[in-house]
Amino acid sequence: MAVQSSPKLITIDRHINEEQDLHPEATGEFTFLLHDFTFAIRLIEREIRRAGLTDILGLTENMNVHGEAVRKLDQFAYEVIYRAMDHNGNLCVMACEESKDLMKIPERYPKGKYVLVFDPLDGSSNIDVNITLGTIFGFYKRLDPTLRTDGTEEDVLQPGRKLVAAGYVLYGSSTVMVYTTGHGVNVFTYDPTVGEFLLTKRHLKMPKWNNQYSVNEGHYYKWDSKFQKYIDFIKTPSPDKKRPYSLRYVGTAVADVHRVLHYGGIFMYPADKSHPNGKLRLIYEANPLSFVIEQAGGKATNGEIDILDIVPTSIHQRTPLFIGSEDNVNELMEFLNS
Ligand code: AHG
Ligand code: MN
Ligand code: MN
Numbered sequence: 001m002a003v004q005s006s007p008k009l010i011t012i013d014r015h016i017n018e019e020q021d022l023h024p025e026a027t028g029e030f031t032f033l034l035h036d037f038t039f040a041i042r043l044i045e046r047e048i049r050r051a052g053l054t055d056i057l058g059l060t061e062n063m064n065v066h067g068e069a070v071r072k073l074d075q076f077a078y079e080v081i082y083r084a085m086d087h088n089g090n091l092c093v094m095a096c097e098e099s100k101d102l103m104k105i106p107e108r109y110p111k112g113k114y115v116l117v118f119d120p121l122d123g124s125s126n127i128d129v130n131i132t133l134g135t136i137f138g139f140y141k142r143l144d145p146t147l148r149t150d151g152t153e154e155d156v157l158q159p160g161r162k163l164v165a166a167g168y169v170l171y172g173s174s175t176v177m178v179y180t181t182g183h184g185v186n187v188f189t190y191d192p193t194v195g196e197f198l199l200t201k202r203h204l205k206m207p208k209w210n211n212q213y214s215v216n217e218g219h220y221y222k223w224d225s226k227f228q229k230y231i232d233f234i235k236t237p238s239p240d241k242k243r244p245y246s247l248r249y250v251g252t253a254v255a256d257v258h259r260v261l262h263y264g265g266i267f268m269y270p271a272d273k274s275h276p277n278g279k280l281r282l283i284y285e286a287n288p289l290s291f292v293i294e295q296a297g298g299k300a301t302n303g304e305i306d307i308l309d310i311v312p313t314s315i316h317q318r319t320p321l322f323i324g325s326e327d328n329v330n331e332l333m334e335f336l337n338s
Contacts, residue, residue, distance in 0.1 A: 012038055012177065012188045012197035019181060029090045030165070033114060033139065040084035041135060041169050041177065042195060044077045044120075048133060048171045049192075073127050074098060077120035077135060090114050092142050093151025095315050097284055102315065104150055113145035114164075115155050117284040122168075123252025134254025138166035138288040156315060160287030160308035167292055168254045176200070178258065180295040185261075206296040207264030209327035211245040214256045214267040222272035230335035253280060257289050257323060261296055266324035266332065270303070278302075278320035282312055286321045299329040303336050 010018075016034050020026045051073060078098040085091055086105055090112035094103040097119045105111050121127070122134040141164055142155040160166075167179035175190035177197050185204040188197035213234055220228060234245040245265070250256050256267045271278050280286050290300030290307040300307040300323040310319060322332055 010199045012199070015186065015188070015199055019183070029112060030114065030139070032088055033085070033090045034165075036084050036088050037081070037137065038177070038197060040081045043080045044135060045171060045175045045190060045192070047073060047076055051127065052130065074121035074124050081118060081120055085116060091116055092147070092149070093155055094118070095156045095283065096120055097281060097316070102151070102153060102156060111148050111150060113142050115140040115142055115151055117156065119281070119284045122254045122285065123250070126250070126252050132170060132172040132250060132252050132255040134171065134252055135169040136254060136285055136288050137168065138163045138284065138291070140164060153315070156283065157312040159311050160291055163287065163291050166288035168258070168288060170254050170258050172255065178261070178292055180292055182295065185292055185296045204261070204296050206261050206293070206298050207325055208297070209325050210264030211242055212248055212263060212265030213245045214247070214249050214260065214265065215269070216249060216251070217247065219272045219274070222274055223270060226336050226338060227270050230332055233335065253285060253289065257293065260324045261293060261298070264325040264328070266322065266328040268323075269321045271320045275318070277318040279318060280321050282307070282310060282317050282319040283315060286319050290323060293323050297326065298324055299326050301329060301333070
């Protein structure tokens with residue numbers, strides 16, 4: 001039986017190795033990093049899939065069958081990523097949503113040339129109701145890659161343009177990892193029966209436009225009038241039937257951006273009276289998501305400049321975020337610039 005026309009079966013590890021072969025100067029350190037990172041993701045995925053059961057099997061509200069305290073999933077995800085990544089010798093520092101300060105590599109382990117930033121669990125408010133969650137991540141090279149000392153705040157506060165790799169994991173009806181090193185976006189789907197992420201979409205490009213929008217419209221009266229006018233416009237029926245746009249909002253940025261990546265449209269978390277700088281965090285939410293969307297042919301802005309061009313000034317700084325298909329973002333900008 002002929003099998004020549006079947007697509008290549010390829011795991012994420014093999015894909016990363018192949019990408020490394022394109023860079024003769026590569027030392028393989030990054031390949032190890034990604035390997036350890038996807039191991040942490042496998043552990044988080046397992047915990048998420050059992051989240052409902054942990055309660056049922058627990059002896060008390062806070063104890064599981066092993067008599068251990070049931071940790072909140074976002075704390076669990078944070079710890080697992082840190083513990084999988086702190087000792088491989090390739091990172092010099094980490095930063096994440098759950099840690100106020102920089103996360104240092106323990107003294108006993110060697111330091112490397114990469115920096116990891118991450119949101120261990122995105123969409124925390126959806127954990128208890130079985131709705132899609134995510135993990136967001138980005139890797140930078142430290143400012144002086146020859147150093148083997150602890151990384152510094154300056155190493156973390158680099159603009160998104162400097163990301164060497166970024167992506168997100170979406171724990172949905174299946175678990176997928178969407179990943180880019182700046183050479184297109186690839187999608188890997190997790191097969192839990194063999195414990196592997198398999199390449200399912202190569203060089204994904206997003207639609208140029210779609211009539212779908214995603215925003216927490218409950219904040220309407222706290223928005224500025226230009227943004228209100230844009231929302232009014234996209235909801236007003238037009239003779240060509242392109243409007244009204246349809247509203248889709250999960251409340252997990254990873255899920256909302258993932259839908260936009262596939263179907264097109266726009267996801268927005270603007271500034272409002274209660275969130276003067278928006279709600280989402282620049283370094284470990286907006287930047288990695290924006291890198292993916294740009295690589296797929298879309299756009300991401302804070303309303304003034306591209307998200308990836310913002311020079312961060314603090315680890316947990318927030319930013320307004322408007323992200324999606326090129327034509328949708330351009331249409332919004334006409335209102336914001338009016
Ligand atoms: P996190 O769970 O990491 O704190 O992030 C939640 C974020 C993001 O995922 C989502 O888009 C946004 O919060 C939703 O905010 P609202 O509930 O204000 O709409
Ligand atoms: Mn988040
Ligand atoms: Mn989070």
